[in-house]
Amino acid sequence: MPESNHILTLQGISCGYEDHSFGIFSSVKTHKVLHDINLCINKNEFFGLVGESGCGKSTLAKAILGLIPFSGTMFFDGQEIKMNHINNRKTFARHIQAVFQDPLSSLDMRRTIGQTMQEPLDIHGIGTKKERYEMAVSMLETVGLDASYMKRFPFELSGGQRQRVCIGASLILNPQFLIADEAISSLDVSVGSQILNLFMELHEKMEFSMLFISHNLDVVHYLCDRVAVMHDGVIIETGTSDEIYYNPSHSYTKQFISSAKL
Numbered sequence: 133m134p135e136s137n138h139i140l141t142l143q144g145i146s147c148g149y150e151d152h153s154f155g156i157f158s159s160v161k162t163h164k165v166l167h168d169i170n171l172c173i174n175k176n177e178f179f180g181l182v183g184e185s186g187c188g189k190s191t192l193a194k195a196i197l198g199l200i201p202f203s204g205t206m207f208f209d210g211q212e213i214k215m216n217h218i219n220n221r222k223t224f225a226r227h228i229q230a231v232f233q234d235p236l237s238s239l240d241m242r243r244t245i246g247q248t249m250q251e252p253l254d255i256h257g258i259g260t261k262k263e264r265y266e267m268a269v270s271m272l273e274t275v276g277l278d279a280s281y282m283k284r285f286p287f288e289l290s291g292g293q294r295q296r297v298c299i300g301a302s303l304i305l306n307p308q309f310l311i312a313d314e315a316i317s318s319l320d321v322s323v324g325s326q327i328l329n330l331f332m333e334l335h336e337k338m339e340f341s342m343l344f345i346s347h348n349l350d351v352v353h354y355l356c357d358r359v360a361v362m363h364d365g366v367i368i369e370t371g372t373s374d375e376i377y378y379n380p381s382h383s384y385t386k387q388f389i390s391s392a393k394l
Contacts, residue, residue, distance in 0.1 A: 134207045139173045139309055139341045145169040145204035147195050152256035164364045165191045165352075166202070173341055175209075175308075180356035180373065181345045183383060184388065188365040189345045193313045197230055198341070209308065223231070226256055229302035233314040235294035239286040245272070245297055246282035252305050274337070275300040275330060299330065303338060310342045316351065328355055349389060353377040362387045 134141035148164035165188050173179045181189050195202040198213075206213045213224055232238050239248060249268035253259060259267060269279045275296040286294055295315065302310060312331070316324035328351065329344070352359055352373065357381050358375040361369040361384070369382040380386050 134172065136210065137174050138179075138207070139209055140265075140343070141172075141207040142169050142171040142196070143205040143207075145192070145195060145202050146204065147170075147200060148193065148204035150358050155169045164365065169204070169367055171360060171366075171367060171370075173309075173343060176335075176339050176341055177358065178335065178344060178356045180352035180359040180377075180389075181343060181362060182347065182349050182352045183362035187362045189347075189362055191311055192319055193230065193311050193343070193345055194269040196311065197281065198224065198230070208336060220359045226305050227307050228309040228311070228314065229305065229307045230311040231295070231298050231302050232314045233318050235291060235298045235318075236286060238298050239294060241286055243285075245284050245286070245289070248286075248297060248302060249282070249301050252301060258305075268297065271300040271304045271385075272297075273305065274334070290323075293325060295319065295323075295327055296330065297333070299327075303334065303340070306338065306340075308340055310340055311341060311345070313345045314347070315344070316330075317346065317348070318319075324351075331355060343348060349377060359389070 145166055146164060146168055147166050169192060181192070183189050191200070194200045196206070208224065208228065246265070246268055249265045249271060253264040253267060258264065269282060272278060272281055277293065277296055277300075281289070281293075281297070286297070289297065296383060316327050319327065332355065335342070344356055349359075355377070356373050359371065359373050360367050361376065361382065363384050369376065369380065369385050376385065377389070380389060
């Protein structure tokens with residue numbers, strides 16, 4: 133069983149995909165992407181997951197969110213999560229949300245920002261129509277925008293503004309846990325820095341845990357309390373941000389850090 137201070141505990145999480153070949157001698161081969169992942173994230177902690185592209189970071193995020201099947205056991209706030217139970221999934225979705233790499237693809241171009249912000253509240257039946265509107269405006273202000281954005285469409289916003297909307301929509305239900313999957317990699321450096329600082333400001337106000345996924349160890353070191361390094365679907369090293377950044381023990385981590393500084 134997970135410890136009381138753990139918000140998310142992963143035990144032996146593995147998953148992959150089936151490769152179907154064609155022809156007379158066709159067969160189905162299973163390719164594993166994640167191999168026996170064991171991970172614990174504490175309450176109110178910013179936890180970084182770092183590794184090169186294709187190592188399985190985003191696949192792990194999808195498994196945690198219940199978007200793909202997996203083997204192993206997952207505990208959230210002490211309760212085992214069974215993704216095949218639809219009511220359990222809805223409850224789980226209220227407490228864990230995600231922000232993805234491309235804010236433009238995460239937003240519906242036909243819906244106003246106000247509609248996008250209020251949608252999670254509508255789905256979960258929170259508040260009256262007036263209250264939902266007021267909550268959406270309040271959250272926009274919290275992420276650095278204002279009420280004038282309620283009537284705008286995504287194509288009218290910059291990349292950084294769109295990502296602020298995505299962050300606000302993900303936090304409007306006041307979740308306990310947030311997954312940020314390469315949330316700044318598509319943004320300019322200066323805008324990405326602003327988003328990192330926004331995460332830190334929001335953390336002080338709302339007290340949520342976050343799994344921050346990135347290929348950039350500098351960013352992860354700046355933002356996160358602890359870090360796990362992934363390579364070929366395996367967690368090879370875990371430690372505090374300073375331990376991983378300044379004194380890595382695994383040869384791959386040392387090589388990863390050296391190549392990033394070239």
